[in-house]
Amino acid sequence: MAQLDTRQKLEILADAAKYDASCSSSGTTKRKSAGGKGIGSTEGMGICHAYAPDGRCISLLKILLTNSCIFDCHYCINRKSSNVRRARFTAQEVVQLTLAFYKRNYIEGLFLSSGIIRSSNYTMEQIVEVARSLREDHDFRGYIHLKTIPDADPELVHQAGLYADRVSINVELPTTGGLKRLAPEKSETRIEGAMAGMKSAIIDTADARTRYRSAPRFAPAGQSTQMIVGADAATDGDIVTRASSLYGRFGLRRVYYSAFSPIPDASAVLPLQRPPLMREHRLYQSDWLMRFYGYQPREVVAAADPSTGMLPLDIDPKLAWALRFREHFPLDINRAPREMLLRVPGLGVKAVNAILRARRWRRLGLDDVARLTVSVAKVRPFIVAEGWRPVALADKLDLKPLVAPRREQLELFAA
């Protein structure tokens, strides 16, 4: 094979990395480059430096060290039996690329992952070497996210956590059966064991830092994971339950969902299967309901269709919940407690906080609510305000056509 230059390698290894949904650069400690000999800073809140036409944020240089792999996971484009072009970066090439991009303000930092070559330990050593060189040789203070390998030596994984802001291990599939079928060389026990080890390291070092200021930081932006949606038999109910158990057991910052596009071993006449993007979107919405709106996992599951276990695709899960549990509405916007206001379809966390502050001074009418929300039409059937009571709307047996988005709009989002 002819020697590839950096640009050709980048083409292959960025292409191979795009199936990882995460590009977040948030949640870490504040750092500056002042007083150092290098560059880089972090703000706590991440920055998206560009957006691709797929609507995704480009915050980090997201690449694989190599897309060669000794594993043969069926859902993965880089599996051993796939015939994609292979390439491999040296650690120094990644370091130079990261710095060149960072200096031009293209990125917040690096998200490095890799196919497994030779052995898990060898691969992990290479990943850690990139992070070490950036931090130690170049005093780089930007964001680093490292994907760690569950089977690697715990000492190597620990080093990764010392250099990185965030570490992650993908659980890959929501069900054990799915993992067994699609990633036969991976094991749920090993993946979860590694996540548990990571959690205790994060807690231990955070604890040490409260007592010794000089104690080293360990992955200050925590750990995250990703699972593929639509490749195994898991229902939305199964996925929501699994995600909440992962959040709880391993102290995860985020669970990412990646809509799976089946890549059939088929003739060219077989049309392509588009990834189930709307399903992925609904799962993210339910994730937000649990993280910011105080919904219990079983409540999100209750918003799903009881016979299929699937969340509706045409309306969001919050609206689905409200339509299913109509007895809670309408809520008096001037009296209802915060946790109930958060359940009103169309009211976000910011709007609810603004309502709570404003109503300390006066009673709020519908026009006040309109100034605090994007669409008062969506909120109206579910609230009582000064001079407003939705009698006609709330009594209608079928409220859904009044509040659900129109079909044409849905198609637009689904495209």
Place this chain on the structure above:
Amino acid sequence: MRIVALTAPDDFDGWRDAARALVAARVPAGEVVWQVGDVPADLFGDEAVDLPPDAPAFAVSRRFVDLARSVVMHADPERFALLHAMLLRLIEQPGRIEDMADPLRRRLEDIAKAVRRDIHKMRAFLRFREASDEQGERFVAWFEPEHHIVRHNARFFVDRFNAMRWSILTPELSLHWDGDTLREGPGASRADAPEGDPTEAVWKTYYASIFNPARLKVGAMLKEMPRKYWKNMPETALVGELIAGARAREVAMIDTVKPATGGNSEAAWAALREEAMGCTRCPLHRPATQTVFGEGPVDAALMFVGEQPGDQEDLAGRPFVGPAGQVFDAALAEAGIDRAGVYVTNAVKHFKFEQRGKRRIHAKPGVGEIDACRWWVEQERLLVRPRLTVALGATAARSLTGRTVTIGKERGRPIALADGTQGWITVHPSFLLRITDAAQAEDERARFVEDLRNAHALLQD
């Protein structure tokens, strides 16, 4: 009219000092003309403001000060007067700073939000180009902000690019950092910035490669990266061709990986069947004995989809082995089709029944159950890839097409399925068992065989 002259468009301190005096003198907001630099804002304003030297001190909340700092940076010429009006109101009712539903408060909040967004977008979308000189590496950026935010953002860039020498040029103001001190200069033009940077080609390669053409969402991109920022971002030159070529790249993506799964379908089918054995996607798994998965060669050109396993299938764990299965086998033989060469499965993989005494009576699966189980049928069809799929009865037709089908209307002719292959709809063999009139039963049976024969003939073309 009174005139207040501020030194710069983002002169917060100047505004604060003047506002303090104006509020102390209870001057209404409408009587003040705010002027930036030497530019007269209003020809009729002619009275210089008279500031009382010892204005009584008053306190406003931290929230208002923060709000005012942001609002002052906005381009709207009314901003100073709006803040003044808000301040007068807060003197009377300090708590009203919390009332976001108040129209004036809301307007100021929207102004502050636009400023915060502009600040953030400058940090995100500014691009440096290398302009190294005899002293070494140096970087220069050209940026056109919407509001007066450049001075505010200086700290961010100093903190981030501390060990680097750089300049940020904007139409109103330029910033220069030499690694040690920050210097302000006058406004510049695009021509003062370097024309290009070889690294931009590498960056564009990254931008094109990280984009997933299977997930095109142009609206989401435009919402966060509006066109007004594009002219100073090198990668946006690619957007048009990336969108236009998305479909072709999607096809290529799938072509690249296509041959790789080959030869593996037997193993994949066995793994799929094993996973299906533990299926709990709908409540039918509870009373049923076992999952009854499809069977037949995984490279079959013809697939039959029935309704659901019956009493005997549920116990045997194989599809079409009971009475309906015998009718089916006989009809296949008469139509000249070898059952060993076709793949046979069911739309619903668990037996649904009502217990009556000792007998388990077949119950029709509901739409929810059909849709829950559809996932398995789709996986089977993805693996087997039959050229023709025959739906036996309404349940199978629903599973295959996703809609409710009237058998009488659509039977006996090829229909196009969503994946581009052909489908065929006919009755379920159990329908033949339920006909009591012997002559009619024979007629229907012959029609069923005819359907199978015609379907099979499609494959010979």
